[in-house]
Amino acid sequence: MKKICSIILLTLSLNSFANEATNYSFVNVDRTIKVEFHLTSKKTPSYKVFFKNKLVINTSELGLLREDANFYTDMEIIKVSEAKALNFNYYMLQGKRNKISYSANQYTVSLQNSTGEGMEIIFQLSRDGIGLRYHFPKTSNDIKKIKEEKTTYNFDASAKAWFQPMSKAKTGWKETNPSYEEHYSMGVPANTKPAIGEGWVYPALFNSNDAWVLITETGLQGNYCGSRLVYNDSSKALQVTFPQKEEIFPNGALNPESQLPWYTPWRIITIGSLKTITESTLGTDLADPAIPMDTSFIKSGLSSWSWVLLKDESVNFETSLQFIDYASSMNWPYCLIDADWDTRIGDAKMKELVAHATAKNVKLLVWYNSSGSWNSTEYHPKGKLLTHEGRVKEFSKLKEMGIAGIKVDFFGGDGQSMIVYYHAMLKDAATHQLLINFHGATLPRGWQRTYPNLLTTEAIKGEEYITFTQETADLQPSHCAMLPFARNVFDPMDFTPMVLDSIPNIKRKTTPAFELALPVLFLSGIQHIAETPAGMAKMPKYVVDYLKDIPTNWDDSKFIDGYPGKYIVMARKRENVWHIVGINGENTSKEIEIDLSFVINESGYIILENDKGFQQQIISKSKNKKFKVTMKPNGGFVLKV
Known part of the structure; x- marks a missing residue:
């Protein structure tokens, strides 16, 4: 009996050791990118990334901690699939390329935790990079909550980074941070910690072992929060991290929560030369396909805009007429009228401007303040887009007036409830055939594919900041x-x-x-031009014609x-x-x-x-x-x- 027990224990021990020690290799079609996957001694999922047989990301951890379950340690590999070939084409109404083909090898690692609950990690290796995400395949009626994501990116000490700090929430003008509006740290060690102390936003660029690596996320749905990168001293790696506690819609969720089944957003690693990085479409390749909608109203192009150089006093009827005529003379399809238009111009005069613009073959865009109580901004219209009912009322009015789209400013961060707000606004705007421009906002993470009416998003320290300070x-x-x-x-x-x-x-x-x-x-579905009619009049004819x-x-x-x-x-x-x-x-x-x-x-x-x-x-x-x-x-x- 003792001998049989010893044999069983030895077998279990060998099986456990084999599970921990086995390396699984995943490769892309042309075998230039390879992922090695295995369990660590703590039975934590981990991976390495190679480009042309050179190690570019060292052993890095994967996993999630839900409030009700651990999917990070004591994991067991149940099955690793063979490569599944994926091939599809799609079309973009804006961006660097309109007809796009995607092909990849997909590998699915099925795991279970110590209580027998399952989780899958899905890897997709294309010619220019890697997408990975988690999937809980079980069905549940109750809400599951993720309290921490353990995905890390472990770069060698010699790797350099180019990335933008995350701002501290509720700081800045009228408590409007974060809006992805900091200057970049360039060519610094990958383990650098920003002075602000809140990590780094996406996309983050690295040079590792002679390869360029761009890390970001896409496919962010309303069942997850936006994330960022924070250097973890314990794991000696950059870790995917959830938002600051203030980054929520009032009384809304901060961290991810959802019923099952549940797919998390894609973590994207683009790898290659700078040519590979700048020409890649991986961020839209893995984004959710376009929702069913009529896209006939969507037209990209340039726009005149008075506020950026002339500020608040330019928002009036006479100046707006001038900038409409300016757009028409330049063959630009749009003119943007900025904050406080509802009182500085008013609905009746706005209808006159729409009529004038229509006669000039120009469409009008108008500004809105997205915020409720999460900041102290006073610009208006404010508070009219906070609910579905409010948006339907406001969007119906704009549609009747003949307004083509809206610029929506002063969002409140990356908490899950804020992400829900973005999605709801995009859907309601699509129903009312309105174009969207998000300002004071988060990185869109591929939403322009999912919602073709999203023409552009600020999320950068742009021209208006250049006008503020030397x-x-x-x-x-x-x-x-x-x-x-x-x-x-x-x-x-x-x-x-x-x-x-x-x-x-x-x-x-x-x-x-x-x-x-x-x-x-710069790539933008609507390109709002800062130059004024007076400035343009000083330019040579060939510049104006261009x-x-x-x-x-x-x-x-x-x-x-x-x-x-x-x-x-x-x-x-x-x-x-x-x-x-x-x-x-x-x-x-x-x-x-x-x-x-x-x-x-x-x-x-x-x-x-x-x-x-x-x-x-x-x-x-x-x-x-x-x-x-x-x-x-x-x-x-x-x-x-």
Whole structure:
């Protein structure tokens, strides 16, 4: 009997050891990316990431702690699936590419905890990266609550990071933080802790073992909160972390809670060169597909906007008329009328503005304050969008007036109840055929695919901050040269770019050609242009003509050259026309060689600048398939072929 018991114990011990020690390898189609998965000695799920056989993410932990169950330690592997090939195509109404193909190998790891409850970890390895998420397959009628996510990213000590600090909730002007509006830390050790003390927002860029790695999340539904990265001293790794306690809709949930079954958002790891990072569509590939809706009302394009340079007093009937005419003269489809329009102009006069704009082939966008009690902002209309009933009433009025869309400002953070608020507003706006622009808001995390009426989102320290302080203006060149490598890789960004003339009371550090490049460099379904009619009137005719024909939805995008925070050159195509733009984020001249072999057309022009201002040159591809461009310090160029 003792001998039989010893054999059984030895067998169980060997099986347990085998479960812990077994490495499972997951690879993408072309075998450039590999994930090694296993259980640690504590039976915690863990993984490593290799790119071209080089280790880029060291052993990192996975798992979740629910209030009712532990899915982090004492886990057992029940089954690991074979690779399942995934292939699909989808279409985007805005962004770097409109027709997108996705293919990946999917692997599902089925585990159970010490009480026999199941959890799956799903890995999808595509050519440009990894998506991973958790799934509770069981069905329950009661609400389950996750108190901590244990997903980590463990980089080697030599890895460098480019990322943006998370602000402290309820700080800043009128307690409006957090809104993803801090300056980036660039090229710092990956274990750096921000001075603010609240971790780092997505997307976060890393250079590890000669590979570039971009980490973010997508597929964020109303059953989860937005997350961020905080360095964990115990695990010596960056950990996915939930929001600060203040980041909630009044009396709403902070951390994730849901019935089962339950899928968590995708954790995304894009891997490769800077070309891979900037050309990737992984953030929309793994986002939820578009909801059923009529998209015929959705049109992207440029917009005039008085407030950014002229501030509150510009929100009046006469100035609005001027900016409508300005948009019409520039062939821009929109004009945005900002805060307090409901009293400074009023509904009756707004209807007159709509009629005037319609005659000029321009549509109007109007501003709203999203907030209830979570900050002390006074701008209005305020408090009208807090409930479904309130939104239906307000959106019905706007639809009847002929308003095309709304800019909604001053959200309250990333708690689950706030995420529910975003989703509810997008759905109600879609029903009433209204376009949406979120300001003072969170990163959209692929929502523009799920809700095609979401044209853009701020979530960045943009042009309006440059108009506020000289310190922000001084940092603009490197800040702008950072954004195509992180914030604007996947999600539309309402930076509200381009001041060609001057900013009141600010000494601009960028040159006019730098500014001219931004509406093409930055991706946004609606590009709100900061320049005023008076400033535009000072520009050469060829600059004005160039700005009359700038797309915001592209057939293709190509990375030409660049480095985060220093410079970038991007090419974007619409039909058979290529727009190639570059900016120099440093205070020294930079010479770039551009290979035009990918361009079909033979001729075009380039707008540069010299000491006297803009200059235009005709170029011919047949004569110069490769040619060199010199960007002035903090300067830029635009090239159209």
